[in-house]
Amino acid sequence: MKTIYCITPRLRSMIQYIADKDHYERVLTLCRQVRHDLWIGTADLKDLYISQGQGSIPFLALLDELTRRGVEVRLLHAKEPGENFRADFDRYPQLWQRLERRLCPRVHFKLMVFDCTKAYIGSANLTGAGMGMKGEHTRNFEAGILTDDPALVDAAADHLDGVWQGRHCKDCRRKDFCGDPIGR
Numbered sequence: 572m573k574t575i576y577c578i579t580p581r582l583r584s585m586i587q588y589i590a591d592k593d594h595y596e597r598v599l600t601l602c603r604q605v606r607h608d609l610w611i612g613t614a615d616l617k618d619l620y621i622s623q624g625q626g627s628i629p630f631l632a633l634l635d636e637l638t639r640r641g642v643e644v645r646l647l648h649a650k651e652p653g654e655n656f657r658a659d660f661d662r663y664p665q666l667w668q669r670l671e672r673r674l675c676p677r678v679h680f681k682l683m684v685f686d687c688t689k690a691y692i693g694s695a696n697l698t699g700a701g702m703g704m705k706g707e708h709t710r711n712f713e714a715g716i717l718t719d720d721p722a723l724v725d726a727a728a729d730h731l732d733g734v735w736q737g738r739h740c741k742d743c744r745r746k747d748f749c750g751d752p753i754g755r
Contacts, residue, residue, distance in 0.1 A: 589716060595702050597717055599621055602630075602683075605686055608687065609686075610731050612647045612734070613649075618699075638666060647674075650674070681694055691716070692718070695711070
């Protein structure tokens with residue numbers, strides 16, 4: 572993993588290339604450190620697990636912990652998750668009330684914005700294979716960048732927020748596939 576620092580007259584920004592298992596080690600680690608808000612945009616969502624102590628816990632347990640600490644968690648995804656994810660979700664009633672979740676069948680981006688100061692922009696869905704939790708020979712080949720460059724963070728946050736707010740709903744030609752329209 573190589574970190575590149577871009578230097579401008581007023582700014583020194585970090586841009587890291589994230590590949591394969593780095594998604595798990597670098598990106599998901601940032602989720603644990605969030606203090607105010609975590610925005611996630613993903614096409615696919617499955618029962619992702621993360622390490623804790625000697626074992627592992629559902630990623631949803633971390634989201635539950637974050638919401639209990641008062642962190643705003645937004646989750647924007649393209650389709651309803653699978654049965655295992657839904658069973659895990661049902662174990663965390665706090666998420667029913669506090670997790671902000673929206674569906675948009677056109678979402679294909681994979682974005683994560685951490686406290687509006689860092690962003691992941693890449694190819695990995697929020698799944699075990701995508702985020703690198705699976706074994707070396709079964710995980711997906713994924714790529715992305717992790718950055719604290721304000722222009723990139725703002726662009727990623729604005730893109731995700733635009734879909735979240737329903738800016739594209741009025742002219743969308745996929746309404747027939749939208750089970751829960753954002754922009755009413």
